[in-house]
Amino acid sequence: MKLLRWGPPDAEKPGLIAADGSIRDLSAEIADLAPARMTPADWDRLHGLDPAALPAVPAGERLGPPVAGVGNIVCIGLNYHDHARETGIPAPPEPIVFNKHTGALTGPAGPVPLPRGSLKMDWEAELAVVIGTRAYAVREQDALAHVAGYCVANDVSERVYQMERGGQWVKGKSCPGFCPLGPWLVTPDEVPDPQALRVWLEVNGRRMQDGTTADMIFPVAFLVSYLSRFMALQPGDVILTGTPAGTGLGHDTFLREGDRIRLGIDGLGEQDQPVTANGAGNGGGH
Template sequence: MKLVRFGDPGQESPGLLDAEGRMRDLSGVLPDINGAALAPSSLARLRGLDPHSLPIVPAGTRLGPPLAGIGKIVCIGLNYADHAREASLPIPQEPIVFMKAQTAICGPHDAIVLPPGSEKTDWELELVIAIGTTARRVAVGDALGHVAGYMTGLDMSERYWQLERGGQWTKGKSFDTFAPIGPWLATADEVGKPGELPMRLAVNGDRMQDSNTANMIFNPAQIISYVSGLMTLQPGDLIFTGTPAGVGMGMTPQRYLRAGERIDAGIAGLGEQQHTIVAD
């Protein structure tokens, strides 16, 4: 299944995509797509529905973040060797973990807002994991059984605040609109092999990132197992799994985003995002 949320910001309703790619309204079936809705029993109930029995959502309706009530946003840094090299940093021997604020979440076509005075806002396309069942100290072989689904995500990063103001990376990665997700949450059975997905990102039509999740240093199962040993993962938590090479910081000269520019990004099977960059 491909689950969506649609409507005005803060007032989104739950939905799904039918076989023809049309949005169908799920608000008569469940209150929202949140951690509780990602439980195996809830997803099984949704799979049993006939999508054509659900109301059609008018074309052009805004798509919001496909998950509500998000708990933790855990992120993995430098998880592609080529990205570590372009950042002139050593290839990690174990996952680098940091967090993003929940208030950074926005929809797949919403504007991305530059922080006041930003000079170094950068892009990072990432596979996002949505946790469906509680995971605490799980083995690698059991880890994917705790996944409800996957999404396209951007880990937007203001490099000045991330790297030049001291402290943790979280400071440069938690501004409002710095965690777009969607357009849909594809359930794990829909995705199949999350470690074999082509991914690409363009700025103003120029291809910047062109890679595959197969190039991760630590694959999704390893990441979930590792993180669940540090903290209990709960339904509705998200894990951003890292970005490949092609970010602005890695270019010579470095290239950062300015108001009026456009990002187009997507991961195979997980849909496309389009964002305009705007000033605060």
């Protein structure tokens, strides 16, 4: 299934994509796509619905982040061989783990506002993994059973805040609009191999990133298992799994007002975001 949340910011309703590409309203079946409603049993029940019997959502409705009530955004740095090479940093012996504040969440169409004083705002197309059931000290071979679904994410970063202002990376990762998520949450039955997905991103129509999750240093199942050694992953937690080569940092070029970012992942949909003026509202909603 391809699940989503549609409507005004902070008032989104749940929906799904029907076989004909139309959006169908799920609000009579489930209150929201929230952490307590993303178990395998919940997905089985929704799978049993006839999309044609659900109300159609009018075309052009805004899409919000496809998951409500996200508690944590846990991120992995330098997790693609080609990205490590472009930065000149050796592949890490263990995953580099950091956080984004949930206040960065926005929908797949942004906009992405430049933070005040931004000099090096960057893009990072990433596969996002959404946890569906609590995962603590899980084995790698069992890890994917805890995944509710996958979606596209843009791990927007302000590199000056991240790398030149001291302290933790979270400062450069957490401004409003810095985590566009969606358009859909795609359930695991439609993603049989999360290590076989093409990831791409364009800025102003120029292809900057074009990689594959097969190039990950640490694959998704390992990451879920690894993180669960140090924390109890909760339903609704989002893991951003790293980005392939082609970042602004790798090219020494960064985003400016008026730029347009477009990105996508095979089978998970596309995002399209304008870069807006310093301090503008994110317009995305949680």
